[in-house]
Amino acid sequence: MLGLLPGIEVVATAADGEEAVAQVERHRPDAVLMDLHMPRLDGTGATRVLAREHPGVAVVVLTTYVDDASVLAALRAGACSYLTKDADRADIAAALRAAHGGFAVLDPRVRGALLAAAGPAPDPPPFPDPAPAPAPEGPRPDGLTAREAEVLALVARGLSNREIGAALFLSNNTVKTHINRIFAKTGCRDRVAVVHYARQHGLGGPVP
Structure with a gap:
């Protein structure tokens, strides 16, 4: 068909x-x-x-x-x-x-x-400046797309999926899809590992 x-x-x-x-x-x-x-x-x-x-x-x-x-x-x-x-x-x-x-x-x-x-959605809490972090210049690590790099940077800044969706004008499910792909490409198992990965690659500030 x-x-x-x-x-x-x-x-x-x-x-x-x-x-x-x-x-x-x-x-x-x-x-x-x-x-x-x-x-x-x-x-x-x-x-x-x-x-x-x-x-x-x-x-x-x-x-x-x-x-x-x-x-x-x-x-x-x-x-x-x-x-x-x-x-x-x-x-x-x-x-x-x-x-x-x-x-x-x-x-x-x-x-x-x-x-x-x-269920009923609660009112969204205030969150940091929603402007998306700029995608890095040059090649991105592990085959990340420009959009995935944006999502990764916002995860590293501590934004929730809902806040990332608001910042990038994406649905919550689309944000989840991007994050799942980020996990798969980077080998990270959770958001803590993703944050560390982002900082290592200059996407979320310096590694503490």
Whole structure:
């Protein structure tokens, strides 16, 4: 279905998560359309492996499951976008292109599940100057994109995901996606390690 659309080439298909990881290793695609519930290795596990080993590959989830647990697990694993299987091929193609460009696309029902899981949002606390830190000149470490470098610098300044989104005019889910990719590219396990990494590379002030 997608192979008939202009500008999209389907390079491989996979029957389960383990095969999906192997096909990505073999073909190095720009994006992967991932189901969630599969034998051997499920889609969430495969997405987690891809985020760690192939952070440049964008993962778009396409599934029948819209419960908040499935959505949150997939996004935390590193998925860029989340669609349900009633999406048509134009929607899927648009999501793949957007994910490859670094943007997140969420099905409206998925957004509703996330909002329901989050509950009422508290008033945002005041935070430091929201102006984003300038991206460093020259090559960036570990293949970070300019946007990821901006997000990394703001993490190092102590801003929360919500505050980073406000500073860069990004959705909270897009910020999470960038941070997941930063973790994968830098090998950091938590925000403390990310802050230290940023300071080591001149993105968050001097190392204390």
